[in-house]
Amino acid sequence: ELYRADVADPAAVEAMAAAAEKRFGHIDALVNNAGIAQQKLFTDLTAADWDRMLSVNAGGVFHTCRCVLPGMLRRHSGRIVNISSIWGISGASCEVHYSASKAxxxxxxxxxxxxxxxxGVTVNCVAPGVIDTEMNANLSPETLAALCGETPLCRIGSPEEVADAVVFLCGGKARFITGQVLKVDGGFLGG
Structure with missing residues (x-):
């Protein structure tokens, strides 16, 4: 089943979490992967651009965790995986507000x-590199080729490769891993 909400809207997130808990009894794992991006020079950013970016990318993580975490704490069990970006680690030109939100x-x-x-609740983060998603569909072939050239594995990553990392962090084999940032970037940022 699919439950949707604007993660920047606390009431919408509360309704979504309540519907999921009603249907499934409780939530074992939360993956915060909602996000937006925008490329703009810092000098062209508006207060509205900044506020929307932070309210979705960072505020959404806050709202969903606030709704789901109490049940995990009561059960002394749960997995939270937040999706960031390598740009939250290194920063990116023309993406100051995106980089700040992911940091x-x-x-x-x-x-x-x-x-x-x-x-007993683990909280980890996955920081994807350049991945073949709708968010990167606006990049020119030249830009994608340059990014491939900067990536030691010489290619763009797939959504499935990011999902594999998330599934691992949500599973039993990651029960002693918490507070970590796992880069899924083909080596783009190096060590």
Missing amino acids: AVIGFTRALAQEVGPS
């Missing part, structure tokens, strides 16, 4: 992992 997700992940770890 916020990394800081949120590390701090929440420390807070809820004693209750």
Whole structure:
């Protein structure tokens, strides 16, 4: 079943989480993968651009965790995986607000992992590199070729490769991993 919400809207997120919990009884894993992107020079950014980017990319993580985490804490069990970006680690030209929002997700992940770890809940982050998604569909063939050239594996990643990392972090084999940022970037950022 599919439940949708504007993650920037706390009431919509609460309704979505309540519907999922009603249907399934409880939520074992939360993957925060909603996000938006925009390329703009910093000097052209508006306050509305900044606010929307942060409210979706960082605020959405806050709202969903706030709704789902209490049940995980009661059960002393749960997995949270937040999707950031390599640009949240390194920053990207013409994407200051995007990079800042994704860096916020990394800081949120590390701090929440420390807070809820004693209750048996793990919180990790996946930072994808350049992935073949709708978000990158607007990149020119020349830009994609250049990005492939900068990637040691010499290609763009697939959504399935990111999903594999998320599934691992949600599973039992990752039960002693928390507060980590796993780069799925083909080596783009290096060590």
